[in-house]
Amino acid sequence: MKPKDNYYELVFELTRRIPSGRVSTYGAIADYLSLGSARMVGWALNNSMGQDIPAHRVVNRKGELSGRNSFAHPDLMQQRLEKEGVKVEDNKIVDFKTHFWHPEEYDEG
């Protein structure tokens, strides 16, 4: 582990805050954590493989399952989302803006 992995945990922590049945975007997380680039979130999540991080709940700005190719199986990401109640069609989340979740909403109580 390297000291730069510090921001990994920030992404991991926040990703775990995403409630089941909802999804978030790289840009929202990157902006919330002031990473400076949404790519950092994607890279961090790639390192989250093997940990208990629901990375499948994070998609790109258009709601496309851009990261599905990085999972153990390409269809795993979509299956995970559908199992949690998030409909997916053509690798894109249905009613994405409806399921959209913002980091600032995570702890209302």
Next chain:
DNA sequence: GAATTGACGTTCT
């Protein structure tokens, strides 16, 4: 160290 790649997003055409 330079060049290329990548789970992205914005701007220009």
Next chain:
DNA sequence: AAGAACGCCAATT
């Protein structure tokens, strides 16, 4: 609205 180009930062080669 759709496509191409640029910007962003880290990791890899």
